[in-house]
Amino acid sequence: MSFDSASVRARREQMLLRLLFRATHTMNAELTRRVRARGWTAFKPTFTTLLSHLDTDGTTISTLAARIGTSRQAVSQLARAIEEAGLIERMPHPTDGRSVVVRHTDAGRRILLDALDVMSAIEAEYAGRAGEAEVGELKGLLAHLLGEIDPAGAFHPDEQRSPGAVPN
Amino acid sequence: MSFDSASVRARREQMLLRLLFRATHTMNAELTRRVRARGWTAFKPTFTTLLSHLDTDGTTISTLAARIGTSRQAVSQLARAIEEAGLIERMPHPTDGRSVVVRHTDAGRRILLDALDVMSAIEAEYAGRAGEAEVGELKGLLAHLLGEIDPAGAFHPDEQRSPGAVPN
DNA sequence: GAAGATTGTCAACCTCCTTGCCTAGTTTGT
DNA sequence: ACAAACTAGGCAAGGAGGTTGACAATCTTC
Numbered sequence: 001m002s003f004d005s006a007s008v009r010a011r012r013e014q015m016l017l018r019l020l021f022r023a024t025h026t027m028n029a030e031l032t033r034r035v036r037a038r039g040w041t042a043f044k045p046t047f048t049t050l051l052s053h054l055d056t057d058g059t060t061i062s063t064l065a066a067r068i069g070t071s072r073q074a075v076s077q078l079a080r081a082i083e084e085a086g087l088i089e090r091m092p093h094p095t096d097g098r099s100v101v102v103r104h105t106d107a108g109r110r111i112l113l114d115a116l117d118v119m120s121a122i123e124a125e126y127a128g129r130a131g132e133a134e135v136g137e138l139k140g141l142l143a144h145l146l147g148e149i150d151p152a153g154a155f156h157p158d159e160q161r162s163p164g165a166v167p168n
Numbered sequence: 169m170s171f172d173s174a175s176v177r178a179r180r181e182q183m184l185l186r187l188l189f190r191a192t193h194t195m196n197a198e199l200t201r202r203v204r205a206r207g208w209t210a211f212k213p214t215f216t217t218l219l220s221h222l223d224t225d226g227t228t229i230s231t232l233a234a235r236i237g238t239s240r241q242a243v244s245q246l247a248r249a250i251e252e253a254g255l256i257e258r259m260p261h262p263t264d265g266r267s268v269v270v271r272h273t274d275a276g277r278r279i280l281l282d283a284l285d286v287m288s289a290i291e292a293e294y295a296g297r298a299g300e301a302e303v304g305e306l307k308g309l310l311a312h313l314l315g316e317i318d319p320a321g322a323f324h325p326d327e328q329r330s331p332g333a334v335p336n
Numbered sequence: 337g338a339a340g341a342t343t344g345t346c347a348a349c350c351t352c353c354t355t356g357c358c359t360a361g362t363t364t365g366t
Numbered sequence: 367a368c369a370a371a372c373t374a375g376g377c378a379a380g381g382a383g384g385t386t387g388a389c390a391a392t393c394t395t396c
Contacts, residue, residue, distance in 0.1 A: 003277050005224045008284065012220045015287045016294075016303070017195045019310040024188040026318045031185060046383070052180045056173045062343060074384060076345060081382095098343040098392045109171050116176065119183045126184075129316040134309055135184070141306040142187040148297045150194045214352075230374060242353055244376060249351095266361045266374040 027122060034118045040111050042085045050078050051087065051104065051112040058103035060093065069153075087111055195290060202286045208279050210253045218246050219255065219272065219280040226271035228261065237321075255279055 012018055028045055035043045053059065053067045061079065065072040079102055082088050087108035093099035104112070127135040146153065180186055196213055203211045221227065221235045229247065233240040247270055250256050255276035261267035272280070295303040314321065 003224070003281070005222060008280060009220050011284055012216065012287075014307075014311075015284070016291050016307050016310075017192070017199060017287055019307060019314060020188060020192040020195065022314055022318055022321050023310055024185070024192045026314070026321070027185045027188060030317075044382085048180065052177050054173060056171070060343080061345095070383095071385070072344065073346090073386085077383080093343095096343080096393070100344065112176060113171070116179055116183070119180075119185055123184050126313060126317060130309075130313045134312060138306070138309040138313065139182075139184050139187060141302055141309065142184075142191055143182075144302060145294060145298045145306065146187060146190055146194070149198075149294060150190055153190050153194070212351085228374075229376095238352095239354070240375065241355085241377090245352080248376095261374090264362075264374080268375065 030122055031115070031118055034122070035111070035115050038114055038118070040114065043111065043115070044081075046078060047082055047085070047087065048112060048115045050075065050082060050102075051108055054088070054102060054104055054108075056104075058091065058101040060096075060099045060101055062099070064102065082108070198290055199283065199286055202290070203279070203283050206282055206286070208282065211279065211283070212249075214246060215250055215253070215255065216280060216283045218243065218250060218270075219276055222256070222270060222272055222276075224272075226259065226269040228267045228269055230267070232270065250276070 032043065032045055049068055050064060053064055059067075061072055061075050064079075065075045068075065079088060079090070083090060087105055088102050089105055091101045091103060093101050123135065200211065200213055217236055218232060221232055227235075229240055229243050232247075233243045236243065247256060247258070251258060255273055256270050257273055259269045259271060261269050291303065
């Protein structure tokens with residue numbers, strides 16, 4: 001009874017981590033597909049990470065890195081890609097000569113709102129298929145679990161995310 | 169009411185996709201940490217994907233690619249890394265001169281069982297913190313949702329996974 | 337002002353995956 | 367039987383999303 005490859009495989013398929021992985025992958029692929037279908041052909045899921053952390057009046061690279069939970073270099077590289085897509089613009093900081101302020105363009109605001117709409121639409125469709133109450137409860141349980149296992153990753157206005165937080 | 173960056177950020181944080189992403193990331197990092205702490209210092213989460221799809225008597229690269237849902241090249245590269253870690257071994261196929269059969273080493277079987285044990289331990293700990301019933305229900309709801317949105321990704325013995333299935 | 341921190345970036349590298357191509361085998365059609 | 371067609375695997379190059387180290391320019395502190 002030491003090692004039965006089929007039952008090992010079955011056991012893995014029922015693990016919470018595996019279920020989470022499949023759901024994340026499926027939903028993320030669907031998001032990308034739909035946002036691109038809306039005409040944003042260059043869209044990548046990582047874009048929303050940065051775009052959603054920009055303040056209305058712009059945010060510096062370092063602040064973004066702290067909020068998102070990655071290095072300044074990663075933010076700098078990501079910002080360049082998003083800038084090339086025309087969704088943000090860099091400006092010199094008004095008072096600090098070292099800093100760069102990143103700000104939404106009009107297109108940047110529109111793609112972010114579009115992506116959120118698509119996420120909502122996907123959730124609504126899932127709710128239609130799997131049950132309104134079920135999806136609502138799923139979200140509640142996930143939020144509850146995350147409160148236990150990843151309290152630092154939660155969104156708190158005016159608070160910086162702890163280093164090593166979940167990006168994307 | 170056009171665009172308030174703080175409320176947009178808050179809206180995104182409550183999306184199902186975001187919750188899934190955080191939970192996946194947190195759990196996956198914990199798995200890696202604990203398996204490495206057990207002495208498997210070279211462990212990477214992708215290893216379990218391939219290891220769990222190996223049959224007892226070995227499996228060819230092409231079959232693995234079909235099961236896992238990626239390209240043969242990706243499997244080939246992953247297999248090399250796992251082989252270098254001493255967890256699998258390649259052998260010529262007995263009858264087909266083109267094929268390569270990949271098989272567990274003893275260490276490969278042990279690390280796979282260890283990783284599954286760690287996953288179970290993490291789930292148990294989460295259940296202790298967030299509630300036994302809650303985590304059980306979370307898994308049930310996820311499995312139910314996946315049955316709707318990703319039926320092809322589910323595990324069916326003696327069935328190959330559809331192309332484009334969720335890897336890892 | 338000199339010493340020290342902070343900001344952003346360049347360069348190099350890593351992981352995991354992709355696409356394109358290529359050889360060595362196996363199967364099929366005639 | 368033998369060429370044509372397919373299949374198995376691997377090489378090479380590269381993309382996407384990070385990492386770490388080093389560095390010049392610019393604050394800030396004493």
